[in-house]
Amino acid sequence: MTRLFRLSFPSIIAAGLSLAAPALAQTTWDMPTPYADSVFHTQNVVKFAEDVDKATNGGLKITVHSAGSLFGHSEIRDAVRRGLAPIGEILMSRLANEDAVFGLDSVPFLASSYDDAEKLWAASRDVVAKKLADQGLTLLYAVPWPGQSLYLTQEVTSVDQMKGVSFRAYNTATERLAQLMGAVPTQVEAGDIPTAFSTSRVSAMITSPSTGVSSQAWDYTSHYIDTQAWLPKNIIFVNTAAFNALPKDQQTAVLDAAKVAEARGWQMSRDETATQIAVLKDHGMKVSKPSETLARQLREIGATMAGEWKAAAGEEGAAILSAYGAQ
Numbered sequence: 001m002t003r004l005f006r007l008s009f010p011s012i013i014a015a016g017l018s019l020a021a022p023a024l025a026q027t028t029w030d031m032p033t034p035y036a037d038s039v040f041h042t043q044n045v046v047k048f049a050e051d052v053d054k055a056t057n058g059g060l061k062i063t064v065h066s067a068g069s070l071f072g073h074s075e076i077r078d079a080v081r082r083g084l085a086p087i088g089e090i091l092m093s094r095l096a097n098e099d100a101v102f103g104l105d106s107v108p109f110l111a112s113s114y115d116d117a118e119k120l121w122a123a124s125r126d127v128v129a130k131k132l133a134d135q136g137l138t139l140l141y142a143v144p145w146p147g148q149s150l151y152l153t154q155e156v157t158s159v160d161q162m163k164g165v166s167f168r169a170y171n172t173a174t175e176r177l178a179q180l181m182g183a184v185p186t187q188v189e190a191g192d193i194p195t196a197f198s199t200s201r202v203s204a205m206i207t208s209p210s211t212g213v214s215s216q217a218w219d220y221t222s223h224y225i226d227t228q229a230w231l232p233k234n235i236i237f238v239n240t241a242a243f244n245a246l247p248k249d250q251q252t253a254v255l256d257a258a259k260v261a262e263a264r265g266w267q268m269s270r271d272e273t274a275t276q277i278a279v280l281k282d283h284g285m286k287v288s289k290p291s292e293t294l295a296r297q298l299r300e301i302g303a304t305m306a307g308e309w310k311a312a313a314g315e316e317g318a319a320i321l322s323a324y325g326a327q
Contacts, residue, residue: 034068044268046064101317132237143262144234145234147208153220153222157291165184194216225289226290
C-alpha cells in the first residue's frame with residue numbers, strides 16, 4: 001500500500017507547480033482608444049497601462065489599441081458596456097446627445113482656462129461618474145485637451161465670414177456652434193481630417209493645437225485663431241463587471257494608477273498647449289487672437305449655448321453650475 005503514496009522527486013515538483021499555478025494567473029485587457037500614438041492622450045494611456053502592469057507585478061496587463069484600430073471612436077463606449085473590450089477612452093462630449101451633462105465641458109467660454117476647467121470637473125465629476133455607473137461603467141479618470149481654437153484657410157475677423165462654410169464637427173456642441181455661426185457642420189473623425197480638407201468636405205474647424213499638429217493642419221489651413229473656447233475632456237472608463245472581477249489588490253492598483261494618470265495628463269495638456277502652438281507657427285501658420293468683433297460674436301454664441309445647455313440639463317445642470325460658481 002505504501003507504494004501508492006510514494007512520489008518521485010519530479011512528481012513532487014510538478015505537483016508543487018500545479019498548486020502554484022493560480023497565483024501566476026494573468027489577466028489581459030484590450031483597451032481601444034481613438035487617437036494616434038503621437039497624441040499626448042494616447043501616451044498618457046500607455047503610461048497608465050505600464051503603471052498598472054508594474055503595480056500588479058504583471059498580474060493585469062492592458063494592451064492599448066490606438067487610432068481606432070480595435071473599435072472606432074463611435075463604437076468604443078458600447079464595446080466596453082457589452083464587454084467586448086473591458087476598458088476604453090472616448091471624448092466625453094460624444095455622449096451629449098444622450099444626456100446634456102456629458103456636454104458640459106464643450107459649452108463655449110463657460111470654462112476657457114485650465115484653472116476654470118479643473119473647477120468645472122470638480123463640480124461635475126460625481127454626476128458624470130453616476131451616469132456612467134448606470135450604464136455599467138466605472139469612471140477612472142479624465143484629461144482635457146488644450147483649448148479649442150479655429151483653423152481656417154483665410155483670415156476671419158467676423159462670424160459673418162463663416163456663413164455657408166463647411167465646418168468640421170466632432171460632437172453635438174461643435175455641430176451647434178457651426179449652426180450658430182451660419183456654417184454647415186460635417187461630422188469628421190480626427191484621423192480623417194486631412195482627407196476631409198483635401199477633398200473639400202470641410203474648409204474650417206475648431207479643435208486643439210494637439211489635433212492640429214497631429215493632423216498636420218498647415219498642409220490644408222493657413223490661419224489659427226487662438227480662441228481657447230473650451231477644454232473638452234477625454235474620459236477613461238472600465239466595464240464595472242470586469243473591474244469587480246479583479247482581485248482587490250488589482251482594483252486598488254488600477255484606481256491608484258488612474259489618479260496618477262489624471263494628474264499627469266492635466267499637466268501634459270498644459271505643456272502641450274504652448275508647445276504645439278509653437279509647432280504651428282514653425283510650419284508657417286499665422287497665429288493670432290480673435291478680433292474684437294469676432295470675440296464678441298463668439299461670446300454671444302457661447303451665452304446662447306450655455307442657456308440651451310442649462311435648459312437641457314435641468315436640475316442636475318443647475319446644481320453643477322451652482323457648485324462651479326461657488327468655488
